[in-house]
Amino acid sequence: MWFYIRRPVDPWLLLFTCLIFALSAVVLHSASNQDADKVLNKIVFMGIAIFGMWVIANISQATLMRIALPGYVAGVIMLILVELVGKTVNGSQRWLNIGITHIQPSELMRIAVPMTLAWFFHHFESTLNWKHFVGAAVLLGIPAVLILKQPDLGTALMISASGFYVLYFAGLSWKLIGLMSAAGGSLVYVVLHWNWCINILHEYQCRRIATMLDPMADPLGAGYHIIQGTIAIGSGGITGKGWLNGTQTHLDFIPERTTDFIFAVYGEEFGLLGNLLLLALYLLVIVRGLMIANSASTLFGRLLAGAIAMTFFTYAFVNMGMVSGILPVVGVPLPLVSYGGTSMVSILAGFGLLMSIQQDRTLIKR
Template sequence: MAAVFEKPPVMQRLAPMLQGFDGPLAFAVFLLACAGLLTMYSSGYDHGTRFVDHGRNMLIAGVLLFVVAQVPPQRLMTFAVPLYTIGVGLLIAVAVFGVTKKGARRWINVGVVIQPSEILKIAMPLMLSWWFQKREGQLRPLDFLVAAVLLVIPVGLIVKQPDLGTAILVMVAGFAVIFFAGLSWKLILPPAALGIVAIALIIFFEPRLCAEGVRWPVLHDYQQQRICTLLDPSKDPLGKGFHIIQGMIAIGSGGFTGKGFMQGTQTHLEFIPERTTDFIFAAFSEEFGLIGNLCLIAGFIFLVLRGLAIALEASTVFSRLLAGSITMIFFTYAFVNMGMVSGILPVVGVPLPFISYGGTAMATLGMGLGILMSIAKSRRLVQS
């Protein structure tokens, strides 16, 4: 009788949960997580409990990844409308009576202080993927217009807070779904061309546009200052241009092979602001040089390509669009962070995935990876 009630080993009970996990994606995440822990130890070992907290955040993200991966895509689809509705409702509440910190109203107290815009990083691609799944086989131009409205509402509310970094991520996530759903290139090229022309004109007329007393319409003063600082950080080297200048010095001083682990002078003499968060890529570049940067970039490229491969292999429109959008979020995180630290993009609050310190961003990344794993698992289980 004892044998009848004997419990199977733990690994035997966990095996069905692990079945179908995407090995290449998990390996890429593991390598990037190791790089993150290594860099955080070097840049944050004397910065309170940053290293320990970073490890804890990674564990939380890992748990979220594992839990979300157990939810099949069909079940994930049922969360789309409720999560989007709650997210937009909370954004409206933030606009009305949100908590203001450092001049930005991004938080709301619901017993605990939360930042609702983070919800939209997952809710936006879920909602639009659900929308196009419902319209499968009968897409009309009006359907793309509705999708654009669903995207513009939360993005506009986030921009108003203001929070340009999160707005960019939500915009990219939503636009990726609309593009992968079949948006015509003819509608994309004209605004893209106008954007390139506008950037060229801003660069050409920079001395006049950024002169003292000149104010740009639409943009807030701080947004205008970020663009002007990007174009010529030497105008205010000890003020608004300090971040960009020190970041570029750190990257350049790393040379080809870097100064070595924990040997970064710009980092440890505290010339790099936010060295454990937004500007951690500068600290990494100084210690590991061009070779380290190329390896890190290769890791992100592999993760993105693997995510796109999962999207291509997905069995439903919802899964395909959702996987593609989540993958583009990872690409945008990495591209924007490396670009702003390198001085080719304005400074916005976008962390480097798995490398930068930040609990909320790490949790969002964990859920995103869990969704990718869920889609990969469902495909493999169908094939088997």
């Protein structure tokens, strides 16, 4: 059977998730100027996401492998439709009208891409060679390029990262990793030169990179987000200014403080000790995910679980990096903490996959 209602969720992963949720509700209450409706909406989405996680956790690993490729194909078709007839919001064409609502297909690919690549390597496990890595790279590149054209650099990077982790855990050669790193370094050199950058990326993306290198060049414009974020985190000190007492937050200096820059609010009010607590919870989630990957019963499970765990790490690292000024602002939310239902549902769907993989291992042992 593809569905087992008797199968429980992973208690440790559920515990760490709920603790992060509790922290997120507390900081959102302050970041939203004590907007009870926003906090309630967040809690409702938490419940929906946890239910979705439980449903996915009860899907057998064999079923996940069967739906991986069809899900990927459907996702790519929707991305093409977005390019042709998609809805444009704030200059980005990312949404697809399906009649009753609008969906963002790129969010579906966060799960579909690593699932498909894990299925691909599992399918060719006995005959794996370098040609299969080339084929996997093509499977990864198609949705990444389509999403980059929307433009949505943040999601394209996250999907590329999740695909890379599958390739890495599948045994990608260190020589190829070195070549890819060299190519990436060359690309960085190119984009640091404005005239070259605008021929590769959108102008606003080039401006974000330039701003990261020198935010004071435009302190009231492009550099404002980074400057205010670093001021807020730095002013929190060791113990923070206290809940609801963040001056940068409540004097409206921090932009997008309930979404992409909520870490600045958290750092200002709870300080270094609060940051270490959040980092510890994130680390526990990542370690638990890697433990599930290590004990998975199939190559599909090992690759998918490892990619999900490391992609969660990438989400946290990129958001904290952009808020603190060491990475460009790319619109990546702080996982499970930022306000917004879509990101939360996609992350907990990944946790549901982890739990499904863990339960398959438990059932086989019995």
